[in-house]
Amino acid sequence: MTNQVQIWLENWLRFVETKDGEMLKELLADDVKFRSPFVWKPKEGKEVTIKYLSAASVVLENFVYHRTLVSDTSLVLEFTANVGELTVKGIDLVQLDETGKTIDFEVFIRPMNGLQALGLEMSKRL
Numbered sequence: 001m002t003n004q005v006q007i008w009l010e011n012w013l014r015f016v017e018t019k020d021g022e023m024l025k026e027l028l029a030d031d032v033k034f035r036s037p038f039v040w041k042p043k044e045g046k047e048v049t050i051k052y053l054s055a056a057s058v059v060l061e062n063f064v065y066h067r068t069l070v071s072d073t074s075l076v077l078e079f080t081a082n083v084g085e086l087t088v089k090g091i092d093l094v095q096l097d098e099t100g101k102t103i104d105f106e107v108f109i110r111p112m113n114g115l116q117a118l119g120l121e122m123s124k125r126l
Contacts, residue, residue: 001070002072002073004073004096004099004100005070005072005073005075005096005100007100008027008075008094008096008100008102009068009070009075011023011026011027012027012094013065015027015057016057016063016065019054019057019058021050021054024050024053024054025046025050027101027102028046028049028050028101028102028105029046029097029099029101029102029103030045030046031044031045031046031103032044032045032046032049032101032102032103032104032105033049033103033104033105034048034049034052034053034105034106035104035105035106035107036052036107037107037108037109037115038119038122049102049105051126052122052126053105055122055125055126056107056118056122058125059083059118059121059122059125060081060082060083060088060118061081061082061083062080062081062082063079063080063081064079064080064081065077065078065079066078066079066080073095073096073097073098074093074094074095074096075092075093075094075096076091076092076093076094077091077092077094078090078091079091079092083114083117083118083121084117084121086113086114086117087114088109088110088111088114088115088118089109089110089111090107090108090109090110091107091108092105092106092107093105093106093107093108094106
């Protein structure tokens with residue numbers, strides 16, 4: 001794991017724990033793309049990505065990462081969380097640029113009923 005990936009991961013885990021929007025802002029490139037499981041086209045830009053990730057940090061309760069797979073500039077983070085009474089399992093697929101900023105953040109979630117519940121709760125906050 002490169003030093004930049006290690007620093008990004010440490011800061012990301014701090015954001016997940018604290019939900020500190022300023023910390024999140026520092027992790028994202030200005031032109032970051034956010035790929036949601038709910039929309040077919042990526043959302044582009046730091047501000048919209050902050051909105052989505054901040055809302056998800058509130059909606060996804062009991063959030064825990066279980067496995068982390070890394071390369072020089074990419075991370076795959078496997079997690080579980082609750083949406084109300086439902087348990088979801090997902091993956092955050094993250095791509096960093098040469099400065100260690102997030103340029104692409106994609107989320108995969110299952111099962112379908114958990115994804116639907118997540119979509120409903122996210123729509124209330126966005």
